[in-house]
Amino acid sequence: MTAADSAPVGGSSSPGAGAVAEPLLEVRGISKRFGATPALTDVSFDIRPGEIHSLTGENGAGKSTLMKIITGNYAPDSGEILIGGRPVSFSSPKDAHEHGIAIIHQELNTIPEMTVAENLSLGQEPNTFGVLNRRKQIEDARAKLALVGSKIDPRTPIGRLSVGMQQMVEIARALAEEAQVLVLDEPTAALSRSETRHLVALLGQMRDKGMGLVYISHRMEELWELSDRLTVLRDGKYVGTKRMSETTEQEIVSMMVGREIDDLYGMSDRAPGDIRLEVDGIGGHGIGPVSFSVRGGEVVALVGLIGAGRTEIVRMIYGADKSSSGRALLDGEPLRSTDPQRSIRDGVALLPESRKEQALFLEQSVTENIEVSTLGRYSRFGVTSRRRLRKAVRPIWDSLRVKASSPDVAVKSLSGGNQQKAVLARMLLQQPQLLILDEPTRGVDIGAKSEIYRIIDEIAAEGAAVLIVSSDLPEALGISDRLLVMHEGRLVAELDADEATEELVMEHATGTFRGNEGEAAR
């Protein structure tokens, strides 16, 4: 990897290249270990007024740790933090705050039951001898919201707002406190398209006012659109800093993964066989009815906007939720889709949408997480055979290349991508005939993504039917043979992956398709 063209160099405060302002914030040679594990090794980073400096890298690269050091949550083991050229040390997030550093966390820091105004004045409620001045509280909130051009009623409980609007409230708070450096951790992860556009515009304004923005993301598109400079971390080490005008997407990706990834999706030529899954008018919860089929060896993607009903459909097929109409057949046999236990016995596996809430047992080991659905197959009279389980898990563990020192470490110590691999391993151990994957690569880094795609390809090649729900359109187009587009609970289009484009899919998904009217799904 090339070293940074503008990496901060110890001892010298002028980076050399052109007339550049003094950094608002600079860290030099930061290292941090947790127990025996180094999380950061000799990392340097700086942020100047009027720039958006993105920080990227795979999950587990050390982005969050670095941010927690900058915002005073962790103390570094070595290295220094400089503000306006002067060394400082933070003993708490409050210290960092007082130095003008604010952070918008990925998981928002709001109290859902309290109103917007109450959230905005938390800890500094306007009062007279302890008696709350509500009118002032609301006026203050309006003034703060105006900073981000938001017209939300400050009396609304914040939990009723969309994630995007809550984020605006948090940004408003940071602006009102005159933060000089604002750190945004994956801010668009849960935003709709229009919310993302609004956020991007707002960030532009803040940059123009001379603030320094640290933008953490691994969405290539956004990094490209927003950043002035970009720093890549990998395995806790500093890889390099690039000016966006002087680099290419390929270069950034190879900096992130440490090797060239030529074809991310890398699907083999599979010949779909006979129809295996037949969904016949399944519906419920205001979704559907929906009919479609999936062949053996075929990967079908169910796409659409958030709330279009994709997750509901696959959960009904699996029996996680009850359907009020229709049925699903696997190899001609109706699935007794009343509960997941039966579905698993019938050869259906579901990778649920939300890893932490619906799939993982965080307190347990990786092995225990992998085995949990198939214990019965490796036990006699209810007594599990550890030896047989180990033998069954081993090849799957090896083929998934989970990055963990041993299968017995706690699953919570793994990065998101490796956790997802562990969940996928559970599905593979079930030897499913129908594999349903709901957002299989959400919050997963590029390296793990390509591994997951390879596994999907392999399992389809072995003749299973694969049904994927994905909000990542390039992914859906890249790995599927066929796309089913949903819009407001209905199936509106069926597209061949070779002919479909992102634009075409979006037209169907948003209900704005005007091409061949009437040519909807069967």
Place this chain on the structure above:
Amino acid sequence: MTTDTAAPAVDKANRREERVRRIFYWWDRVGILGVLVLLIVVASFASDNFLSFSNGMDVLRAISINAIIAAGVTMVILTAGIDLSVGSVLAVAGCAGVLLHVAGMPAFVAVLGGIAAGALCGLLSGALVAFLVLPSFIVTLGAMTYLRGTAYALLDGQPLIANDLSYQALGSSYVSVIPTPVIIMLVVYLVMWFVLERTTFGRHVYAVGGNPEAARLAGINVKKTLIWVYTIGGACAGLGGILFSARVLSAQPNAGQAYEMDAIAAVVLGGTALAGGRGRILGTLIGAMIIGVLSNVLVLTNVPYFYQLIIKGAVIVLAITLDSFRRLGQAR
């Protein structure tokens, strides 16, 4: 680099952190067992009578009933539930056992009948928790009261003395030099350990407690697991009731009051998380021993009863504080 100047201070901080980390490391490995050993050492200095074989057996016999109840409660707490009714279940089971004896049933029928009565009480609570999705705290709080009422109703509010109780050997006999209740306690723990560590059911218990939704989607029958867990919890309390009645040669409708607190204390001292999904059965046995040793040494050193309560409560809070520090140390 500029880091050199800051090095000594950082080194010092590192050493301190390393030391703290090492303590946590050992605490993690030895944990509550270390507390028990420490307590035994202190106790043997505090009283000359403490460190003898017969006193040791006394301690074990004294804790046996609480430990057996706590084994069942451990399982319930592992599923993120709680069972407040175990004291009342103990009373009902004792009544059932003695009544069966009085009715002329052979000893094994009386014993199994008592255990079955306990299991039935647990089954009812389990069904309410599983099918009506009621909070276990409320269900078992109710059960605590209605089962106490049942125990009184069974005996018209009076203790039933049975000096010729057919199964009295369970409470007072010895197997060679070891009291029978201690043997029973050890067997219960052996079985519980096997069930939790080596059977699919045991693994399901941890899964249901760790993440019920993930457990359901992973194909585990969550309701069935919960019902079994409360039933086993009831059976353990029922066995406790049989041992209690065998010890006092009578059925006491007011037996076992506040026993749930000692049982929960043993479980939590043993490192089982009230949030469910994390804990070990052997920890509970050690937790019960800590409570037993503490009570024993306070009696041996003639500490007045009121102060015994204060010290016992304080030790429990202290041990749990240490445990929460341990988890903070683990957290990143």
